[in-house]
Amino acid sequence: xxxxxxxxxxxxxxxxxxxxxxxxxxxxxxxxxxxxxxxxxxxxxxxxxxxxxxxxxxxxxxxxxxxxxxxxxxxxxxxxxxxxxxxxxxxxxxxxxxxxxxxxxxxxxxxxxxxxxxxxxxxxxxxxxxxxxxxxxxxxxxxxxxxxxxxxxxxxxxxxxxxxxxxxxxxxxxxxxxxxxxxxxxxxxxxxxxxxxxxxxxxxxxxxxxxxxxxxxxxxxxxxxxxxxxxxxxxxxxxxxxxxxxxxxxxxxxxxxxxxxxxxxxxxxxxxxxxxxxxxxxxxxxx
Numbered sequence: 001x002x003x004x005x006x007x008x009x010x011x012x013x014x015x016x017x018x019x020x021x022x023x024x025x026x027x028x029x030x031x032x033x034x035x036x037x038x039x040x041x042x043x044x045x046x047x048x049x050x051x052x053x054x055x056x057x058x059x060x061x062x063x064x065x066x067x068x069x070x071x072x073x074x075x076x077x078x079x080x081x082x083x084x085x086x087x088x089x090x091x092x093x094x095x096x097x098x099x100x101x102x103x104x105x106x107x108x109x110x111x112x113x114x115x116x117x118x119x120x121x122x123x124x125x126x127x128x129x130x131x132x133x134x135x136x137x138x139x140x141x142x143x144x145x146x147x148x149x150x151x152x153x154x155x156x157x158x159x160x161x162x163x164x165x166x167x168x169x170x171x172x173x174x175x176x177x178x179x180x181x182x183x184x185x186x187x188x189x190x191x192x193x194x195x196x197x198x199x200x201x202x203x204x205x206x207x208x209x210x211x212x213x214x215x216x217x218x219x220x221x222x223x224x225x226x227x228x229x230x231x232x233x234x235x236x237x238x239x240x241x242x243x244x245x246x247x248x249x250x251x252x253x254x255x256x257x258x259x260x261x262x263x264x265x266x267x268x269x270x271x272x273x274x275x276x277x278x279x280x281x282x283x284x285x286x287x
Contacts, residue, residue: 001026002146005070005101007117008036010136011054017139018057021066022146028070029058030097072100088128089121098126105131114142227264231257 005028011018034055041051061067074092077099085095097115105113114132116139117123126133134142234257 002112003028003104003114004134004139005030005097005104005113005115007097007115007119007122008033008040009118010116010139011058012037012040012050013118013136015050015054015057018054018061018067020143021064022143024146025143027061027067029067030093030100031069031071032093032096033069034058036093070100070104072096077103088125090119090125094119094122094125098122098129098131101126101131102129224264227260229264231259231261231264233257234260 002025004025006017008030011029011033037051037054041048058067062069074096077096080095085091090098097117101113101115114134115126116134116136117126118136123133123135234253236257
């Protein structure tokens with residue numbers, strides 16, 4: 001997942017950025033951003049209006065988990081060398097933001113951590129110490145590569161997420177009921193075997209296959225849920241026996257269960273957009 005650390009001037013220059021969200025990106029704001037927004041608001045009434053909107057957007061994004069605060073403690077970084085601020089024309093907050101991005105990049109081994117600022121001096125300083133940095137125009141170009149939606153759309157998807165799950169439970173419950181009834185008849189009454197003779201199991205498998213194909217064609221979300229539950233069931237069956245990892249059949253059973261479970265989670269995340277399932281898929285499957 002791409003991680004962007006935004007300087008305060010980015011959200012001041014383009015507040016609309018806080019209204020966009022992508023499951024493939026994580027946005028961080030420095031902890032001093034609220035103080036800088038308040039200082040910006042004190043300059044004139046027009047700035048105060050913009051600052052008020054920014055506060056609302058930030059609170060909304062934090063509540064939804066679309067952005068995170070990057071807590072920056074000055075004590076955790078080494079003291080700057082004499083003349084650093086004057087030579088690079090940066091402020092204390094600029095230095096702290098660059099140092100935080102540097103440390104964060106080391107934690108993530110430099111992968112997908114980018115600082116975004118419209119401050120030319122800070123931009124150049126970040127580049128000089130080996131950080132990945134973008135200005136506002138470059139950030140827009142970068143974000144255009146990802147599928148982002150407005151917060152309103154994301155909220156609507158989340159609201160409908162529960163309804164999608166409930167609607168998917170109908171075909172899923174029907175499939176489970178058919179499987180249970182079939183097993184019940186075969187194991188206890190022999191009804192299917194009596195009616196169809198030796199081809200009972202073949203006929204049953206054919207019926208179940210056609211039923212699953214129908215679910216996949218019409219209700220993809222139900223199909224994904226069914227994959228998840230079948231994967232859990234297969235794992236339960238495998239782990240419910242005596243664990244003999246030297247037995248190839250048991251290893252194949254466990255592998256099949258894991259495969260079904262992961263495939264189901266992948267498909268579920270693709271279908272249940274705007275829900276926890278989509279964010280879980282983005283966390284597990286890096287694409």
